[in-house]
Structure formats: structure tokens, C-alpha cells
Amino acid sequence: MTEGGDGVALGPGPEFDRIRAVWRALGGHGAALGDDAALVEVGGERLAISTDLAIEGQHFRLGWLDPVEIGWRAAAGALSDLAAVAAQPVGVLASVGVPGERSEAFLTELMDGVARAAAYVGAKVWGGDLVRSEHVTIDVVVVGRAPAPVSRAGARPGDGLWVTGRLGGAVTAVRAWSEGREPSAEARARFAHPTPRIAEGAWLRDRGARAMIDLSDGLVGDAGHLAAASGVVCVIEADRVPIHASADWESAIAGGEEYELLVALPGETPDSLGREFEVEFGVPLTHIGRIEEGTGVRVVRNGQPVDVEGGFSHF
Amino acid sequence: MTEGGDGVALGPGPEFDRIRAVWRALGGHGAALGDDAALVEVGGERLAISTDLAIEGQHFRLGWLDPVEIGWRAAAGALSDLAAVAAQPVGVLASVGVPGERSEAFLTELMDGVARAAAYVGAKVWGGDLVRSEHVTIDVVVVGRAPAPVSRAGARPGDGLWVTGRLGGAVTAVRAWSEGREPSAEARARFAHPTPRIAEGAWLRDRGARAMIDLSDGLVGDAGHLAAASGVVCVIEADRVPIHASADWESAIAGGEEYELLVALPGETPDSLGREFEVEFGVPLTHIGRIEEGTGVRVVRNGQPVDVEGGFSHF
CATH class of the missing domain: 3.90.650.10 (PurM-like C-terminal domain)
Known part of the structure; x- marks a missing residue:
């Protein structure tokens, strides 16, 4: 689905009302919104790109997962958006925020989880960003090739x-x-x-x-x-x-x-x-x-x- | 600069020691690290991609900036990474975390700031993610064309x-x-x-x-x-x-x-x-x-x- 910002078809719920309002606010600048991943034409090739933000206390807790699992889960969630449009992952970037008191091992294990998920689907880790934060924060960006994407919008009565x-x-x-x-x-x-x-x-x-x-x-x-x-x-x-x-x-x-x-x-x-x-x-x-x-x-x-x-x- | 994970040349400082350790941990999976943006070959075209994480209390405070400015600054910071490699921005994605008590207007204004920065450089907003968070959090991903990128690594004595x-x-x-x-x-x-x-x-x-x-x-x-x-x-x-x-x-x-x-x-x-x-x-x-x-x-x-x-x- 490619919509120009005058509304994105999502199910009911206040969270989705917010997303709709945001996309409306984007006006004519928005493009290719509404699927799990954005589908864009770059250099004659169709790419699927998605970004997925996970924050400690909202999406996971530190007592639940070890750092490798936090990284894996964050990357797998973003990669799943590519799966949903039948794209083949190529590269992954991860922006990570960690509290100052966390050890270097915590950070390297977290990135190891991201790298393992990327390797599992044949994608490379292309880079990222590292900042200090109060809560462990990880945003994973995934880029894939999508020569023949599947959208959310193609279901027909009888399917x-x-x-x-x-x-x-x-x-x-x-x-x-x-x-x-x-x-x-x-x-x-x-x-x-x-x-x-x-x-x-x-x-x-x-x-x-x-x-x-x-x-x-x-x-x-x-x-x-x-x-x-x-x-x-x-x-x-x-x-x-x-x-x-x-x-x-x-x-x-x-x-x-x-x-x-x-x-x-x-x-x-x-x-x-x-x-x-x-x-x-x-x-x-x-x-x-x-x-x-x-x-x-x-x-x-x-x-x-x-x-x-x-x-x-x-x- | 394209390094395979065995070290990235950055200046001195504990923050950069951390980044080096992370890239080392990525081992053979890492690629194209160490410049402001990752430079990758997709579909016969060289792309520059960067991701930039900004968190309230670390990178800005709510009393300092209005929501449009928070969005603009976050996007401009990510776009600046493309400027540094002489890439032409094509698309922007923004993952945003906002506290539940923030109004819808706050979120739309923040995204409006992102959209204005994208429009300023001729890029489109391709999509994003929206989650709840304790602190306002925004990760901006930028994708650009970089047919002839400039790296950090090319300076020579006499320049x-x-x-x-x-x-x-x-x-x-x-x-x-x-x-x-x-x-x-x-x-x-x-x-x-x-x-x-x-x-x-x-x-x-x-x-x-x-x-x-x-x-x-x-x-x-x-x-x-x-x-x-x-x-x-x-x-x-x-x-x-x-x-x-x-x-x-x-x-x-x-x-x-x-x-x-x-x-x-x-x-x-x-x-x-x-x-x-x-x-x-x-x-x-x-x-x-x-x-x-x-x-x-x-x-x-x-x-x-x-x-x-x-x-x-x-x-």
C-alpha cells in the first residue's frame, strides 16, 4: 500500500488513531506508508525498509532477557517486518542507548544478538549509533530487496x-x-x-x-x-x-x-x-x-x- | 572507509573505546563501518545510510525546544551524516517514543519537524515506528544516493x-x-x-x-x-x-x-x-x-x- 499521507488503513484502537494522525500531519511528504515496511524504489530496485524501536520497561525488562536476547529480539522484530512483505534482508543498522553504568560487555553482547539475527537471515550489520540513556533503548533498521513485495491490501473475498x-x-x-x-x-x-x-x-x-x-x-x-x-x-x-x-x-x-x-x-x-x-x-x-x-x-x-x-x- | 570489524579508526576517548569494542564484537558480520554513514552497494547503486538516536535528557530537554524543533534537530543530525559523505538524501524514517501523557499534537508537531527537515533537502518521509516511552525518544534513519562518496580516510599530508x-x-x-x-x-x-x-x-x-x-x-x-x-x-x-x-x-x-x-x-x-x-x-x-x-x-x-x-x- 502506498498512500500519500491522507490516512493509513489500520485497525481500530487509540494507538492506531495516533499513527493515523501522524501520517496525516506528514501531508504530501509521506510515501509508501502503511505496510510493515516502507517499499521504495532506489536505483531501479525495489527496497523494503523498516525501523523498530524497543525500550526497556516498555517492550522488555532487563530481568527477563539477557543482553544477547535483547539484541536478537529487537533485530528479529524489525526483520519480521521484511518477512511480512516477502523481502530478502540485506543490511541492518542498530542505534543503541545504554545507561552509563552498564559494562562494555553488556553492549557487545547486545550487538552480538543483533549480529546473530542478521547473520541468521543472511544480512550484514552496516553500522549504527551509540548514545547514553537512562533506559536500554535499541532501534533496529533493516533494509531488504523486495522485487515482488506482498502488501496488506491484496486480500479478496473468497481467499x-x-x-x-x-x-x-x-x-x-x-x-x-x-x-x-x-x-x-x-x-x-x-x-x-x-x-x-x-x-x-x-x-x-x-x-x-x-x-x-x-x-x-x-x-x-x-x-x-x-x-x-x-x-x-x-x-x-x-x-x-x-x-x-x-x-x-x-x-x-x-x-x-x-x-x-x-x-x-x-x-x-x-x-x-x-x-x-x-x-x-x-x-x-x-x-x-x-x-x-x-x-x-x-x-x-x-x-x-x-x-x-x-x-x-x-x- | 570500509572495515571488516577488526577495528574502526576513531579519535581517543572512552565513548569511542566502547564503539571500537562493539565493532570488534561484530566480527565478520560488520561491513562499511567507521564513516558518518554506512556506504553500501544495493542494486548496482551506492547508498549511504545512517541512523541517529536522540533521547530527552541526554541530547535535548523539553524546556529547551518545542516539538517541531526536536523533530527538525533529530532529522538534521541524521541528514548531516549524509552531508559528510557527500550523499544526496532520498528518504527518512523516524522511530518515535513518547510518554503516554503527551498529546497527539506533540507527536504530530514532532513528526512535522522531521518532515520539514526531510523536505528541506528533497527527501521523503518513508515511514517509522511509534511506541510509548518514559522519555521522548527519536531515532531518525536517512537513506541517500552516494555515487561518489567522500570518506574520513582520504586526508594526506600537504592538504x-x-x-x-x-x-x-x-x-x-x-x-x-x-x-x-x-x-x-x-x-x-x-x-x-x-x-x-x-x-x-x-x-x-x-x-x-x-x-x-x-x-x-x-x-x-x-x-x-x-x-x-x-x-x-x-x-x-x-x-x-x-x-x-x-x-x-x-x-x-x-x-x-x-x-x-x-x-x-x-x-x-x-x-x-x-x-x-x-x-x-x-x-x-x-x-x-x-x-x-x-x-x-x-x-x-x-x-x-x-x-x-x-x-x-x-x-
């Missing part, structure tokens, strides 16, 4: 709705920490070491993906963004949603903080595609619903509509 | 050392605020509304600039980076340094927080180039010293060496 992975683990870990408990190793790994679905995004594009988004705001929240961008309704059959072993149903439906892909595929796509995907990538691809005419998100359970408020807000 | 603008105003404003006084309008403008020297950087490149750097760390500090990258000594004749009307000599020599360019030009460059520059851009270009064999920075006043500790640290 099927699919999701990668098993959902709810990351938010289950956050809930445990917030309640003073240690999460299970499996839930913790979902938060601390998310996998950017780069190869998966390209594979889905090659199988005809019409629209794609990553689940940073949770299944219902991000389905709302995809529905708004495409001008359709996303119907989610709750019983089909793959739930992470550590999680309950509500966490899987509404929880965010993880980076799986939600994708609209042509209606005729056979469910056997899910098995092919799992053989290829070792994680499931599940047919969880469909695209219909209308607007918004409808969650259905046992044939009955379920009222789900659009995703948890960030803690 | 002349030149600087754009008049120095010391920005740090004079910061000192006034820190002492509870209101700075003069002229000093304030130098901090609140710095001009990224984009056209100037390209002009200097076309006049044979061998090495260039912007003065975010101050004249002596950044001369140290240029000297280290080029493997030379920068000799600065203090009496020639153009001092901003609001500033004293020490602020001009050692103060940072402003975005003029320090440039090494061939030794045969006539001083009349400074007049041509001033006619073109309305600000002076001053011949302030020379490049000699050796290492580090030597400040000379009335023919005598002066001991200047490498620039003020950030407040």
Missing part, C-alpha cells in the same frame, strides 16, 4: 486465511514474568528468541499469497490491520487457531509479542499446502479462516461469533 | 583543513540553559535549527574534497576522528577558526552539538574558494589549518601549541 507457527507462547511468558513467576522454557523461548519468517514469507509469496502481515499486535489486532488495508472482513475460526503448548486459547487469539505471519491465500489453495510448509520449515502453516466482504474481524467458535477485544495492548 | 559556518553557538546555548539562563536567539537557533550541509557537501566533493566529517563531537573531537581514519595529524590554527557571534573561543574549538563540515582539500586550493562558497551558500568556508604527517590533533595559537582536551562530552 483463505492462514497463519504460521503456534500462537500465544510469547504473551504467556510475559504474563508469567508480570505475575512474578518464571515462564516455562518453551514460552520463554517464544519471547526471547523469535524467528523472523523470512524464507517462509518468500515461500508463501511464491505460492500466491495475496496479503500478508506479521503478528506483532496479536492475531486479532493484525487481522484488523489486514482487513482494513484490504477493505474486507477477516473471519477467524477460533477452533482452528494453532495454540502454543504453553498457552491458552485467549493468549493465542489476542496475544501479541510474537512474529508469525498471517497470510491470505487464494481460496482454492489445498490444505495440503500446510503439510508442505511444515516439511520445508518445521513449523505448521494452518488454514484458520477466510476473507469475506465487509470490514473488520469476526472470530467464530463452534459456529458462534465470539467477542474479542482487538488484542492486548503492550504492557 | 589544507577547512570548516563551514561559524562554530560554538550550539554549545553556548546548551551552556546557558544548563546555567538556568535563556540563550540569545542566535545561539538558540544554532542548537534548535541546525542546517544539514547537503548541498555544501556535494559542492566540496566536486572541488576535490579528500576527506570530510561533520562536527557533532566538536571541532577538536571530530578532527581527531578524521586524523585517526586518515593516519595523519590535523593542525588547527586556532586564530583562524570562525567563531559564532554568540560564542567564545573555547566553545568554537571544543564544543559540539552542531553540524558544520570539516573538510580536507588539496593544498593548492586557493583561499578564494571560501568566497565562492559564501556567495553560493551564504555561510563562510574557512581555511583553518593543514594536514601533516603524524597522528592526532594539534591546536596552534599565535604559533604556540595549545592543550585542548578532545571536545566537550555530551552533557
